[in-house]
Structures are given as C-alpha cells and as structure tokens.
Amino acid sequence: MNDKSSFQKTKFQQSSHQKRFSECSVDNRNEKPSQNRPQFGHNASRFERDDNHRSGGSFKERKGKFEGDGGQERQNFSKNDRTFSPRNARENERRNPRSPFLQPRVTETTMEKASGAGNVKVMVKSSSMTNVVPVKKTGPLSPRAPEKIKKNRSEEMKVYGEGACLALFAERPESIVRVWATVEMAHKVGDMFSYLATNKKVYHVVDREELELVSGTEHHGGICMLVKKVRPFTLSGYLDIPREKDALVMLDNIRNPQNVGGIVRTCAFYGVKGVIIDDVEMLNSAAAMRVAEGGMEYIHTLQTDYLDNALNQLRKAGYQIIHTTTNKQAKGVHKLALAKKVVFVLSESDTSALAQQNDEVINLSFANPLRTGLNVAVVAGVLLAEWVK
Numbered sequence: 001m002n003d004k005s006s007f008q009k010t011k012f013q014q015s016s017h018q019k020r021f022s023e024c025s026v027d028n029r030n031e032k033p034s035q036n037r038p039q040f041g042h043n044a045s046r047f048e049r050d051d052n053h054r055s056g057g058s059f060k061e062r063k064g065k066f067e068g069d070g071g072q073e074r075q076n077f078s079k080n081d082r083t084f085s086p087r088n089a090r091e092n093e094r095r096n097p098r099s100p101f102l103q104p105r106v107t108e109t110t111m112e113k114a115s116g117a118g119n120v121k122v123m124v125k126s127s128s129m130t131n132v133v134p135v136k137k138t139g140p141l142s143p144r145a146p147e148k149i150k151k152n153r154s155e156e157m158k159v160y161g162e163g164a165c166l167a168l169f170a171e172r173p174e175s176i177v178r179v180w181a182t183v184e185m186a187h188k189v190g191d192m193f194s195y196l197a198t199n200k201k202v203y204h205v206v207d208r209e210e211l212e213l214v215s216g217t218e219h220h221g222g223i224c225m226l227v228k229k230v231r232p233f234t235l236s237g238y239l240d241i242p243r244e245k246d247a248l249v250m251l252d253n254i255r256n257p258q259n260v261g262g263i264v265r266t267c268a269f270y271g272v273k274g275v276i277i278d279d280v281e282m283l284n285s286a287a288a289m290r291v292a293e294g295g296m297e298y299i300h301t302l303q304t305d306y307l308d309n310a311l312n313q314l315r316k317a318g319y320q321i322i323h324t325t326t327n328k329q330a331k332g333v334h335k336l337a338l339a340k341k342v343v344f345v346l347s348e349s350d351t352s353a354l355a356q357q358n359d360e361v362i363n364l365s366f367a368n369p370l371r372t373g374l375n376v377a378v379v380a381g382v383l384l385a386e387w388v389k
Contacts (some may be wrong), residue, residue: 167294175228179203185222232301252347261291262377268295270384321359330363
C-alpha cells in the first residue's frame, strides 16, 4: 500500500433512518473517531454510555468489580453517580430505618424569688425526638469509675412525689444528692433550691416529659430526687434497749410496693416507729415512698434475716404476737385484749400458720362473705386503731 492511500479519509455510510457517529467535537476542534474510543450502538442504555465515558469499561464490568472488591468501590458509590436513584434511597431507608434520638433542649425563663423580692433566671431542660445522630462525648475515665458507679447505685435511690420529697427535705436534707422539678413545682420548693444552692448541690428545672424520663414514671408529682439511702437498724440492736410500751409491725411476704407504702403511711399516722422486714429494698422502693406520702421518714426499718427467728426473739422480749385470719372459729377483734408491747404480723395471706401457743389469732369480721378479706394496708389501719384506744 502506498503512503497516499494510507492517509485517505475514511468514509462512513449513513442510512436514511438513523445516524452514526462520524466525528466528535472537542474544544471547538473536529476529531476523527479512533478505534481506541468507545463506540455506542443505538440501543445502548444510558447507564452504559455514561459509565463507559467515565471509566472506559462497560457497565457489567464495573458491576463485577463493584461486587468483588470487598466493598472498596461501594464507599465511593454516592449520589453523584448516574446510577443513583431516589427510589433506591427510599427503599434502603425503608429497609434500614434510623432510630430516633433524644435531643436535649434548654429554654430560659424568669421566675420570682421565694422571698418575693426580685426575679431570677431559670434554665428549663427538656428533650425532643430527632433523627440527628448525637455526638458521643469522650474524655478520660477514672479506672475506678465502674466501682464508683456500682457503689453509688447501691447507696442511692430516687424518690418522687410531692409529699415524699417535702418530708425528706424536712427530716434529712443532707442526704439529697440532686433534684429535678417542673416549673410549677419550682415555685413551691424555693426554700429547697436555696438550701441546695448554698450547699453546692445540683438541681434542675425541667418539663414534665423530661421528668418522666428521669423518674421512670408519669406519677412523679412534679419533683424527683436522688438521695442517699437510710441505713436500716437490726432487730437485735433494737431489742437491746428495754421499752415499757411499744408497737411494731412485721411484714410477711408483702411484695406489692403500693401495699408497703400504704402500711408505712398508716404506721406513721398512728405513731408506730418500727417496721420489721426481711427485704429492706421493699422499703427503699420509690413507688412505696410515693404512696407513703412522707411516712417513710418517721419509721425505723428493722432488718432481720428470718421472720421465724425474729418472732422467737420478740416473744422472749415480752411482746404479744397478733395474727389475722378469715377463719370463723377465731376470736373476734372486739374481744382482743392488747398488751403494752405488741407486734402485728401482716401478710397478703393468712398468717395463722406462724402462730404458736401464746400468740393471738383474730378475725376482723364474721360477716365477711369474701374469701380473701381486706387489703393488708386496711388491716393495718384496723389493728393500729385498736392499739391507740
């Protein structure tokens, strides 16, 4: 072939129905097609054409590389690629939905001081649901932090309810660690906030939703406290001190915190100072303290390991033991003669099985058509009303 024929211009045929590429324009210059440049047919898909322009390979080749490289190419697969589709994004969001997060919010308000002279700025904390991922706070952690957290959880508890919190502040304010209160309750506890500020203790003014999260209940009464637990007395140590007149209440297998709180409230109302129990944490329940309405601050917890041994100790100390039953053959409460020192054994069931020869087993009502009888907190009220006569 001669040199002239090697530089002849290639001719392209064009049909009447479709056009083929004859040349392409780059920077206002005409370039001839090359064998190295990709050629596209009329039926090629838009994704294949765009993908070949970017990577020089077919869409299927890129797809194989995308699936076989262990996810490296997957990280660069973003919305800028032509293969991205909003439909695919919505499908991925539906399959892997984001969990909402709690976002703290602080609002500033002005309140009147407890003394009535002047105002004070108060920051109200609240929480709202959001899809924004919170930034985790990091910092140095003490090596003993887990031990401290475990110790604090064993020595501290939460108390909520207006009556319980106000009584606790009146009797042992030094045990308060932290306080949360709503704006409405903050107007009533100005003296408490002044004490906390003076003693450099923390208090927060929050909305009701935030207080529900802190207290774990919607029955918080507008205030919640983190306080130190009261150390219980031992029954043996209590009996070492001689007493001429005394009344005690023993709780036998009562696990309902509402019933425990009702009994403690009744004991405080009638002046009973000691409650014997084998599980002290039942008296440290926040629900029981709320129902007790502050009565927990006026009774002493007497701890024992075994109730049977405790009853034997009480008998040796000269206490009269009183049991209740629904048996119609038992003695009526109106015939009961109480001694100066007495112990009332309360249970959610019949306690006559614990009775011995010199113990008293009484029936509160012979007209009772029920198989169970009264609520145990009501039984405590009936028996203690007989004691104070």
